[in-house]
Amino acid sequence: MxxxxxxxxxxxxxxxxxxxxxxxxxxxxxxxxxxxxxxxxxxxxxxxxxxxxxxxxxxxxxxxxxxxxxxxxxxxxxxxIGHVNPRHPIRSDLTVLDVVLTGFTGTIEKMMRWAPSDAERARAYELIALVGLDDRADAEWPTMSQGERGRSLIARALAASPxxxxxxxxTTGLDVAAREQLLETVDDLSRxxxxxxxxxxxxxxxxxxxxxxxxxxxxxxxxxxxxxxxxxxxxxxxxxxxxxxxxxxxxxxxxxxxxxxxxxx
Structure with a gap:
């Protein structure tokens, strides 16, 4: 049932x-x-x-x-609950890793005086690889494409194991290639x-x-x-x-x- x-x-x-x-x-x-x-x-x-x-x-x-x-x-x-919103209002130069780690704190920006545990950091890297961004973990938000941002937010949403x-x-604002990459990422999650x-x-x-x-x-x-x-x-x-x-x-x-x-x- x-x-x-x-x-x-x-x-x-x-x-x-x-x-x-x-x-x-x-x-x-x-x-x-x-x-x-x-x-x-x-x-x-x-x-x-x-x-x-x-x-x-x-x-x-x-x-x-x-x-x-x-x-x-x-x-x-x-x-x-994991929530992926392409209008996620990040204003600072967070890296992909930073963005994913905010999924543990449920915040938009990094929390002051908060440091991830070794297990949380390892999980973040695991999720970054899952969405195909393992070679972009240090990329900063302002320099990322819309597709990369979307996949980063999916990894962030999964951080707390929702x-x-x-x-x-x-897929708002994505070109055809970025849209297809993001949809492939969503399909991979079902497995x-x-x-x-x-x-x-x-x-x-x-x-x-x-x-x-x-x-x-x-x-x-x-x-x-x-x-x-x-x-x-x-x-x-x-x-x-x-x-x-x-x-x-x-x-x-x-x-x-x-x-x-x-x-x-």
């Missing part, structure tokens, strides 16, 4: 008096890899905020790693960290890793479909979500979408 890592039941959310999420249900089991798909403004990032113990719902319940929001120390809970990994549009569950937010089907097992498609704050990826990511559902006729294709583990051609009479 699959253990629930994440569960949302009947979740609604209001902002400035307007309801922007309407009765969201989601269950993510250990080792499952979910994608949240939908147009801009659909509510994907708001849902991810619940998953990351960043936000409370207006109504409904959210259970993360077996603990219910509203009844738990949110800051402590967040230490068990049970849940959240990826918020992780090297088999018990870790993940939730990835995107509105581009081309950005779905091959390891994606489940998907939820949302539009206007409502779930249109949720379940196994092949059952959910269809031309019909994606066309409905984006309000445009779209042909969805699946080839060798990767997804793509194109606007449906109109017949010329």
């Amino acid at each position: 699959t253990v629930d890592v994440l569960r949302l039941d009947g979740v609604t959310f209001r902002r400035n008096g307007k309801e922007i999420l309407h009765g969201i249900d989601l269950r993510v089991g250990a080792g499952e890899h979910w994608a949240l798909l939908g147009p801009n403004g659909a509510g994907k990032s708001t849902i991810l905020g619940f998953c990351g113990a960043q936000t409370h719902p207006t109504s409904g319940t959210v259970d993360v790693l077996g603990r219910r929001l509203g009844r738990v120390d949110m800051q402590e809970l967040r230490r068990h 049970a849940l990994l959240l990826l918020d549009e992780p 090297s960290e088999p018990e870790v569950a993940s939730v990835l937010v995107t509105h581009h089907l081309e950005e779905l890793p091959e390891s994606t097992t489940h998907a939820m498609v949302i539009a206007d704050g409502r779930v249109l479909a949720a379940g196994a990826t092949a059952d959910v990511v269809t031309s019909e559902t994606i066309s409905e979500a984006f309000r445009h006729p779209i042909d969805v294709a699946h080839d060798e583990g990767r997804w793509s979408a194109r606007a449906r051609k109109r017949l010329v009479v």
Whole structure:
């Protein structure tokens, strides 16, 4: 029986008096890899905020790693969640190693008067190698490419051995080569960290890793479909979500979408 890592039941959310999420249900089991798909403004990032113990719902319940929001120390809970955000606000000249080590402290910058243990430093180097940056461990943040930054943040998110990994549009700003390198890194995690569950937010089907097992498609704050990826990511559902006729294709583990051609009479 699959253990629930994440569960949302009947979740609604209001902002400035307007309801922007309407009765969201989601269950993510250990080792499952979910994608949240939908147009801009659909509510994907708001849902991810619940998953990351960043936000409370207006109504409904959210259970993360077996603990219910509203009844738990949110800051402590967040230490068990890996969060990859390409807009990570580093301002100093941290090296790749420094960035990964901040995953142990749960901070953006290095903590004053904190020094990693030998085991933490060894784990950091192990993760740097895992994401393919072992020859760039001393590279500084301002000189790193967007792809290198993205992979560094994945290693950082794994530092504290989380049970849940959240990826918020992780390929934002990447060129094609860097995007593919990052997606390969995500796919490798499904083999090297088999018990870790993940939730990835995107509105581009081309950005779905091959390891994606489940998907939820949302539009206007409502779930249109949720379940196994092949059952959910269809031309019909994606066309409905984006309000445009779209042909969805699946080839060798990767997804793509194109606007449906109109017949010329």
